Amino acid sequence: MFASFRSRLIILILLILTLTQVLTAVYTLSAMSHRIQDEGQQRLRVGNRVFDNAIRSNGEQLLKAMRILTADFAFKQTVMMHERETTESVLRNHAGRIGADLVFLMDLDGKITAASDDQLQVGQPFPISDVIEHARDKGQTIDVLVVNGKVYEVVVVPLQAPQRIAWVGMGFPLNNLLADQISGIANVDISFIGYDEGKQLLMASTLPYDVAQRVEQEIDTQRPPINQIFPAADGRYASIMLPLATAGNEPVFALLHLDGQPLQAEYDQLRDKLLLVFVLTVLVGIGVAWPVSRSVSRPVQELAQYAEAIGRGDTALAPAEGKGEMAMLNRTLQQMQENIRSREQQLTFQSSHDDLTGLLNRTAMVRELGGLLQQTVISSGTLLQLCIRDFKQINNVLGYHNGDRVLQCFAERLNSLPLHTVARIGGDEFLLISEGELNEEQICQLLEPLSRSLDIDGTRISLRTAAGAVYFPAQGTNVNVLGRRSDIALNLAKHDNLPLFIYHQGLDESHRRELQLIQDLRPALDNGDIFLVYQPKVSLAAGTCQHAEALIRWQHAELGFVPPDEFIRLAEHSGNISMISRWVVRTALAQAGVWWQQGIRMRVAVNLSIHDLSEPSFMRELAETLHEHPEAAQYLSFEVTESMVMSDAEQVIKALQQLRDMGFSLAIDDFGTGHSSLAYLKRLPVDELKIDKAFVQNVNNDAKDAMIVSAAIQLGHAMNMKITAEGVETAEGVTALKQLGCDVVQGYYFSRPIRAADFEQWLEKPIQVA
Numbered sequence: 001m002f003a004s005f006r007s008r009l010i011i012l013i014l015l016i017l018t019l020t021q022v023l024t025a026v027y028t029l030s031a032m033s034h035r036i037q038d039e040g041q042q043r044l045r046v047g048n049r050v051f052d053n054a055i056r057s058n059g060e061q062l063l064k065a066m067r068i069l070t071a072d073f074a075f076k077q078t079v080m081m082h083e084r085e086t087t088e089s090v091l092r093n094h095a096g097r098i099g100a101d102l103v104f105l106m107d108l109d110g111k112i113t114a115a116s117d118d119q120l121q122v123g124q125p126f127p128i129s130d131v132i133e134h135a136r137d138k139g140q141t142i143d144v145l146v147v148n149g150k151v152y153e154v155v156v157v158p159l160q161a162p163q164r165i166a167w168v169g170m171g172f173p174l175n176n177l178l179a180d181q182i183s184g185i186a187n188v189d190i191s192f193i194g195y196d197e198g199k200q201l202l203m204a205s206t207l208p209y210d211v212a213q214r215v216e217q218e219i220d221t222q223r224p225p226i227n228q229i230f231p232a233a234d235g236r237y238a239s240i241m242l243p244l245a246t247a248g249n250e251p252v253f254a255l256l257h258l259d260g261q262p263l264q265a266e267y268d269q270l271r272d273k274l275l276l277v278f279v280l281t282v283l284v285g286i287g288v289a290w291p292v293s294r295s296v297s298r299p300v301q302e303l304a305q306y307a308e309a310i311g312r313g314d315t316a317l318a319p320a321e322g323k324g325e326m327a328m329l330n331r332t333l334q335q336m337q338e339n340i341r342s343r344e345q346q347l348t349f350q351s352s353h354d355d356l357t358g359l360l361n362r363t364a365m366v367r368e369l370g371g372l373l374q375q376t377v378i379s380s381g382t383l384l385q386l387c388i389r390d391f392k393q394i395n396n397v398l399g400y401h402n403g404d405r406v407l408q409c410f411a412e413r414l415n416s417l418p419l420h421t422v423a424r425i426g427g428d429e430f431l432l433i434s435e436g437e438l439n440e441e442q443i444c445q446l447l448e449p450l451s452r453s454l455d456i457d458g459t460r461i462s463l464r465t466a467a468g469a470v471y472f473p474a475q476g477t478n479v480n481v482l483g484r485r486s487d488i489a490l491n492l493a494k495h496d497n498l499p500l501f502i503y504h505q506g507l508d509e510s511h512r513r514e515l516q517l518i519q520d521l522r523p524a525l526d527n528g529d530i531f532l533v534y535q536p537k538v539s540l541a542a543g544t545c546q547h548a549e550a551l552i553r554w555q556h557a558e559l560g561f562v563p564p565d566e567f568i569r570l571a572e573h574s575g576n577i578s579m580i581s582r583w584v585v586r587t588a589l590a591q592a593g594v595w596w597q598q599g600i601r602m603r604v605a606v607n608l609s610i611h612d613l614s615e616p617s618f619m620r621e622l623a624e625t626l627h628e629h630p631e632a633a634q635y636l637s638f639e640v641t642e643s644m645v646m647s648d649a650e651q652v653i654k655a656l657q658q659l660r661d662m663g664f665s666l667a668i669d670d671f672g673t674g675h676s677s678l679a680y681l682k683r684l685p686v687d688e689l690k691i692d693k694a695f696v697q698n699v700n701n702d703a704k705d706a707m708i709v710s711a712a713i714q715l716g717h718a719m720n721m722k723i724t725a726e727g728v729e730t731a732e733g734v735t736a737l738k739q740l741g742c743d744v745v746q747g748y749y750f751s752r753p754i755r756a757a758d759f760e761q762w763l764e765k766p767i768q769v770a
Helices: 005-070 073-080 084-098 129-138 176-186 209-222 261-312 324-352 362-374 391-398 400-416 440-451 479-495 507-527 564-574 577-597 610-614 616-628 642-647 649-662 703-718 731-740 756-763
Strands: 102-106 112-115 141-147 150-160 164-173 189-196 199-205 229-232 237-243 252-259 381-388 421-426 429-435 454-456 459-461 465-472 500-502 530-539 545-556 560-562 603-607 636-641 665-671 688-691 722-726 744-746
Touching: 005 073, 005 084, 005 141, 005 150, 005 164, 005 176, 005 229, 005 237, 005 252, 005 261, 073 084, 073 150, 073 164, 084 102, 084 112, 084 164, 102 150, 129 141, 129 150, 129 164, 141 189, 141 252, 176 189, 176 199, 189 209, 199 209, 209 237, 209 252, 324 362, 362 421, 362 429, 362 465, 362 479, 381 391, 381 400, 381 440, 381 479, 391 400, 391 459, 400 421, 400 429, 400 440, 400 454, 440 465, 440 500, 465 479, 479 500, 507 530, 507 545, 507 564, 507 577, 530 577, 530 756, 545 564, 545 577, 560 564, 564 577, 577 603, 577 610, 577 616, 577 636, 577 756, 603 665, 610 616, 610 649, 616 649, 636 642, 636 649, 642 649, 642 665, 649 665, 665 722, 688 703, 703 722, 703 731
Parallel strands: 465 500, 545 603, 603 636, 636 665, 665 688, 688 722, 722 744
Antiparallel strands: 102 112, 102 164, 141 150, 150 164, 189 199, 189 252, 229 237, 237 252, 381 429, 381 465, 421 429, 454 459, 530 545, 530 744, 545 560
């Protein structure tokens, strides 16, 4: 209901008006309330002063009347003659003339000698002894006190003849008459409350009877503070309680009451007027807000509808431009619409094209190939999956920026070829579709321009490609099948170092075998199908064996024996090689520990891959293992191939140095096959060179092999390295190696790789060194 801009604008205007009126009313009523309170307090203070003056004036009148009486010679003579009846008659006459209710005569000891009230017995002391004390101290006194259950303002003066012969007292009652008189002057209601023997008595009040009774009950139960304003009669009256008693033990209070109803009526009248003003203001606000909101909200609504159409992707005409901020917003929305259109076109292009080369991406190629298979535009075709060989080296040497430029130039060459469709599917791999089933010669001729060298910033780069081909629909009518078979063909081309491999029947079975091996790899590590064998390394000088190489084997439950080269290659391609290396390290370490506990001082060599050395977590776990088992550096050594060192020399040297710093012994395996330079060889932190078996097998009858082995031995010894010869199979070979100065030999002549239990039995036999 209130979702539209117009309705919210109306509500905002009304809220502002309402808030303004409410704040004004609150402020006005608050000020009025404070003014009423201040006025009530002021009137009570005025009434308090008037009351004090009235009581004081009444006392002065009594005092003047008393002085007239005590100055009368006849009265003095009557008192001196102790004529009681005459004295009481004089006292009553005088009291009647001035309106006093109580007159009495006391001797100098404070005993009553004559009184107008029968309850004041002759011969008895005056009931309130404080009165005579005050008179003696001051020479005369005016006190308010309770006598026989009534409140009086009492004046006591001495009777001189000429010496003091008696005390004369008169009492003026605090009754309704006095309360009415003071109330009329002070413009407040008056109540007198006194106490007789602890009992509270309402002596007089100008309040209505029921109200006076309720006030008396509230005073009795609540005990309000003295000389402070408090609410009375259920809040109707603002009252103040003033102490009057100046003699005796019974308190006397005067209560001044101010009726709040007239002031409240004034307050209510103002509140009603403010409410009327508020209602009128709201009605006027509604009348003004409606047309104002309409004129303001119409351009906003039009722009909102325009923006909504843009959001839906609809083509809509922009509203009239208008003025000010609306015009700027209008132009902004139009610009946004243009940007959205441009962005949609860009996203559409990016969703189907490669950002770097502008070629179709994998998704678009799959869609294109699927369309071709469903239509009859092309009766037959060739799907080629292509990659650039050693592209990682190009990135490493020239940098990723120049690597991207190579890909862009390569894509331009692809676009120049007579192909139906070209796509980049990731990294350095591309998919090509050509019409017709091209034979090997036609494909090589088609791809020949791609191998021409490129010039990147003056650097000539030779490109080598590998391609896998599959025919459709002859070798597949499904996009996924064709994609898998082209990938199989490409992998075989790369593996066999061929420029082209064309798919043929039977390769799927090989692919399924590879998938099964990858899937069964982890379970095989857990269930014992994969295990370690150990091949002894014999010292020619001592004729002993203190070193062995751990080699991995897999006896598959269904496929039988799986060659290590096969499943190691698959593990590297599937990212599982580090898992195997960790398992080998743990297993070899555990076995070496068992042998050392048995007294067999055997160090086991473990082969590492480039993936292991480049993975920080593998090196970190080795360090943790060494921390938990400090003896691990004695139990294990590590071997890396020469070709692996040359694949990324700097990274490998850094990793080998870390292993050396941990205390592990290191060896270069297959030395002589990796084309390593002496510059790198002298930097390698290794202890051992293992000469590849290709040079060792015929060392005893091939002079060139013997020369190469001799040179390698001399080079290694010159660099303080131990030399191990691999692949020794004959006694003549052992003799020849011993004569050439080789330190350690390893091969079938002594033992093939065997299980740990068999290895222990082999150690018990004597070792025959030729």
